[in-house]
Amino acid sequence: MVKKDNGFKATGLAKFSPIGNAARQAIVWSPDMPAIIEADSRLVELKRLIEQGDVSAANDSAQGLLNSLKSFDKKHRKLLKPFLMLLDGDAKSVHKMYHEAEEVYNQVTKEAKKAGDKLMQSVAFFFGGMILWKQHKQKDALKQIDRAVKTNPRYVEALINKGVAEMELGKPKKAIESFDKALSVEMNNALAWVNMGAAYISMGKYKDASTWLDMAINADKTDALANYNKGLVLEEQKKYDKAAARFETAFNGKEELPDRGTQLYSAWVDLMLSQIMKLISSNDMKKADKMILNFKRLTASATSDGVGEKINGAMEAYKSAMSKKEREHYSVFEYKMQTVQDAMMLWGSLRDWVSKKWPEGLSVSVALKGER
Amino acid sequence: MREEVVDTSVLLAGLVTSDETHFRAMALIEDMDKEELLFHVPSLVVLELVSVLSRIVGVEEAREAKGIIDFWVDRGKLKIHHFDLRKMDDAIEIALNRRLHVADAIAIQLAEELGLPLVTMTRK
Secondary structure: OOOOOOOOOOOOOOOOOOOOOHHHHHHHHOOOHHHHHHOOHHHHHHHHHHHHOOHHHHHHHHHHHHHOHHHOOHHHHHHHHHHHHHHHHHHHHHOOOHHHHHHHHHHHHHHHHHHOOHHHHHHHHHHHHHHHHHOOOHHHHHHHHHHHHHHOOOOHHHHHHHHHHHHHOOOHHHHHHHHHHHHHHOOOOHHHHHHHHHHHHHOOOHHHHHHHHHHHHHHOOOOHHHHHHHHHHHHHOOOHHHHHHHHHHHHOOHHHOOOOOHHHHHHHHHHHHHHHHHHHHOOOHHHHHHHHHHHHHHHHHHHHHHHHHHHHHHHHHHHHOOOHHHHHHHHHHHHHHHHOOOHHHHHHHHHHHHHHHOOOOOOHHHHHHHHO | OEEEEEOHHHHHHOOOOOOOOHHHHHHHHHHHHOOOEEEEEEHHHHHHHHHHHHHHOOHHHHHHHHHHHHHHHHOOOEEEEOOOHHHHHHHHHHHHHHOOOHHHHHHHHHHHHHOOOEEOOOOO
């Protein structure tokens, strides 16, 4: 296996993007905001814009409302101020004005504290942290997200993202603690399960990793992140066919992956090529041909999905790390890639793929009735 | 060499391992590939196969299936029969007399025209 310069790592996912989401989360968390909003038609309209995701329009409206804060009930003003300011932070985030957004979220933490709304304050801490993360200031981000979870220990999104930040900083044990806390609040959180799996992989505890990843896959068979990480576990356990199948399942959801599938395709190409090279070196050409056909079909499919460059890049990386002996086998592989054309093999390989995707319980006869 | 007219269900069942007719369909396809059996198919069968696969499984798989069929056609293992006005008139009569779906009427028309058995994996 060529993995010297091209190691693949387990991937955790911080799903809760900071972009334009703070005000929306404040409505969820703040105990008083929903009632305040419902009592005023201007705020109802603002909420509608927030829910539509129209951050710029929502911010324009929020700035107007901030200027006429005195028109609101006096007892609501203190709370409305930080809430409306959050939209400024959201808009600046959307426009990639990270430094400015960070300042706004910092001000909001103070205003929310003055208003006595700890939960809104935790939202501002969290999004301030996420903005720092966006700027690759992981350590500062972690501190800020930590403040969010200390202020609101039930903030599941923040707990998960804290864990992912800890993983990225090479602290998988700490990450596991954070995911554990998230699961103690929301025991069926699939994202926490997958991240837990990823953290155990990075510690080399593959059995534990499998347990968590299987839970996520049982909840959603198409979960790309879970399947990718499970593939890594199976590869470590030398279950190569099963590992390849997991990677291939993850292809369909590559957009959900943090790097849009770069690592996934590299891992798959590396696994497939190393297996093909083994078959060629042991002169098992029948199996090699079958695998090459499968590789050919999947790479063609990946290329038409717009990820041809990822595949080519991964193949180049594999080639550059090969030994002299492996290079000879690689020439055989390249020749076979050009020439192998056996209809029954192609059919068999297509059959495997079609059957994998074919809906359970659907007969050919019923499928054809749908066509007629 | 045996010759038979086959409809879409034979090719599709050959791709769906969970279907109860899969192994029967695969035996026919293997015979065809070994040139022990010549498949005659109406052109609509190819269109129907591609359409079902693209709708249920994916466009790439549908293209792949079309590519393999072209491969068999090139090697004379599978013969595609195109539709024309005369065949249409005959198929219309068959559809009207037996109250059949269009694809079934077209397959029966071809089998009758060639004087060959029609093989299908669907119960009709």
